[in-house]
Amino acid sequence: MRMAELSRQSGVPTATIKYYLRERLLPGGETTAPNQAQYGREHLDRLSLIRALRETAGLSISTIGRVLTAMDDYRPGDSPEHLTIAVAEMSEPLAIPDDETDDYERARSDLRELLDELEWNVDTTSPGYDDAIRSIVALHRYLPGMVTNPRRLRPYGEAVRTLANTEIPDDYDPAADPAATLRFSVLGTALFEPLILALRKLAHVDRIRTTPAATWAKR
Amino acid sequence: MRMAELSRQSGVPTATIKYYLRERLLPGGETTAPNQAQYGREHLDRLSLIRALRETAGLSISTIGRVLTAMDDYRPGDSPEHLTIAVAEMSEPLAIPDDETDDYERARSDLRELLDELEWNVDTTSPGYDDAIRSIVALHRYLPGMVTNPRRLRPYGEAVRTLANTEIPDDYDPAADPAATLRFSVLGTALFEPLILALRKLAHVDRIRTTPAATWAKR
DNA sequence: GATAGTGGATAGTGACACTCTCCGTTATAG
DNA sequence: CTATAACGGAGAGTGTCACTATCCACTATC
Numbered sequence: 001m002r003m004a005e006l007s008r009q010s011g012v013p014t015a016t017i018k019y020y021l022r023e024r025l026l027p028g029g030e031t032t033a034p035n036q037a038q039y040g041r042e043h044l045d046r047l048s049l050i051r052a053l054r055e056t057a058g059l060s061i062s063t064i065g066r067v068l069t070a071m072d073d074y075r076p077g078d079s080p081e082h083l084t085i086a087v088a089e090m091s092e093p094l095a096i097p098d099d100e101t102d103d104y105e106r107a108r109s110d111l112r113e114l115l116d117e118l119e120w121n122v123d124t125t126s127p128g129y130d131d132a133i134r135s136i137v138a139l140h141r142y143l144p145g146m147v148t149n150p151r152r153l154r155p156y157g158e159a160v161r162t163l164a165n166t167e168i169p170d171d172y173d174p175a176a177d178p179a180a181t182l183r184f185s186v187l188g189t190a191l192f193e194p195l196i197l198a199l200r201k202l203a204h205v206d207r208i209r210t211t212p213a214a215t216w217a218k219r
Numbered sequence: 220m221r222m223a224e225l226s227r228q229s230g231v232p233t234a235t236i237k238y239y240l241r242e243r244l245l246p247g248g249e250t251t252a253p254n255q256a257q258y259g260r261e262h263l264d265r266l267s268l269i270r271a272l273r274e275t276a277g278l279s280i281s282t283i284g285r286v287l288t289a290m291d292d293y294r295p296g297d298s299p300e301h302l303t304i305a306v307a308e309m310s311e312p313l314a315i316p317d318d319e320t321d322d323y324e325r326a327r328s329d330l331r332e333l334l335d336e337l338e339w340n341v342d343t344t345s346p347g348y349d350d351a352i353r354s355i356v357a358l359h360r361y362l363p364g365m366v367t368n369p370r371r372l373r374p375y376g377e378a379v380r381t382l383a384n385t386e387i388p389d390d391y392d393p394a395a396d397p398a399a400t401l402r403f404s405v406l407g408t409a410l411f412e413p414l415i416l417a418l419r420k421l422a423h424v425d426r427i428r429t430t431p432a433a434t435w436a437k438r
Numbered sequence: 439g440a441t442a443g444t445g446g447a448t449a450g451t452g453a454c455a456c457t458c459t460c461c462g463t464t465a466t467a468g
Numbered sequence: 469c470t471a472t473a474a475c476g477g478a479g480a481g482t483g484t485c486a487c488t489a490t491c492c493a494c495t496a497t498c
């Protein structure tokens with residue numbers, strides 16, 4: 001398969017494929033002549049992964065590059081925890097502005113309290129940790145008076161724990177097919193995110209339409 | 220308060236404030252002379268809302284414009300369901316490409332089945348509906364073989380329903396302070412989103428580190 | 439009355455994700 | 469064995485976006 005066919009099957013314009021090649025998101029094909037290369041199923045799969053992360057998850061090209069590099073670095077036999085390294089690359093590391101260390105300290109202690117209460121076996125380098133800090137700081141900043149202690153945050157922790165339990169079943173075996181597991185791990189994280197947010201909005205509508213009816217029915 | 224002071228208190232550069240004024244995100248101050256205007260607390264609050272939607276929720280300027288317009292159109296006395304109109308503006312309407320109607324039809328029927336099973340009182344115009352369709356289509360497209368019937372999606376629905384129940388408590392009274400309720404509704408939707416996603420990643424790490432230990436401990 | 443600051447208009451900037459054009463080379467149809 | 473189409477690769481160009489900088493005549497304030 002050469003470029004035109006790769007473009008046709010993937011639905012990605014050749015100019016864009018060339019761009020991804022330049023950015024090293026996509027490995028080059030096997031060159032049969034100075035200006036001829038063969039692409040295979042692997043390129044098709046990689047292209048589909050890139051488009052999913054780009055269009056659906058909204059990641060930038062450079063972030064996708066980091067995620068793909070982390071995925072490529074995975075070796076069968078690595079502990080399953082390595083699966084999370086690629087996921088960690090999906091978010092930016094935390095940079096604390098000089099004048100806001102207090103806010104971050106408070107957020108850190110709130111999160112630590114929450115994680116202790118939930119008895120989660122995670123640490124400050126785990127994927128999601130920095131994002132959680134950022135979110136809690138934003139909550140303090142933009143919804144002043146919003147408490148972010150475990151009493152308030154625990155429902156969120158419990159809700160996502162039940163999700164994690166179904167997403168990673170008891171018989172989950174990362175050793176079975178490491179490449180497929182890795183792909184599923186990254187895509188699952190990225191593709192289910194917008195679904196969760198969308199369903200939450202729908203749940204809000206249902207809740208407003210049904211439960212507090214008594215409050216406004218009498219007006 | 221004039222522009223320099225508004226900038227100092229909000230932490231937003233004057234050039235950016237002027238830009239928001241041009242884009243009509245921020246109403247002009249009360250003009251006391253051809254080149255003098257007074258700004259108040261309302262401008263400070265609005266600016267904080269804009270920054271939250273921009274920086275934390277990552278919404279575009281034009282989307283923020285639509286959300287703010289919807290918020291401004293809210294009138295005390297409107298049914299609480301109007302609270303969701305501003306939230307609906309946070310997402311793009313669904314545009315179905317000509318050649319993919321089948322995928323969308325399948326996604327629609329899967330979602331309908333799920334909503335029926337959950338007995339949610341929502342419809343196709345509710346905020347989140349189009350996003351959910353988009354997500355399910357992406358799941359089919361990028362994780363072929365992924366089933367999206369209620370058996371798979373129900374845990375997500377149940378998880379966000381418990382969230383909605385704590386986010387909108389039984390004694391929730393939208394008539395109490397409509398402006399504050401509206402602000403809280405929009406900001407709550409936007410600011411808790413990244414927190415949910417971050418906690419989900421942490422839950423995955425915990426799950427991988429604890430439960431399926433038996434699977435890889437023997438290697 | 440000097441100087442700093444103001445609101446408003448216009449133009450410029452840098453990042454981003456492509457997209458276009460060109461080139462010499464290679465496949466392939468007639 | 470041509471003629472033509474397609475190829476891979478390099479570089480420059482494009483459109484959008486969210487600001488940011490520069491001017492300007494005018495106003496506040498010391």
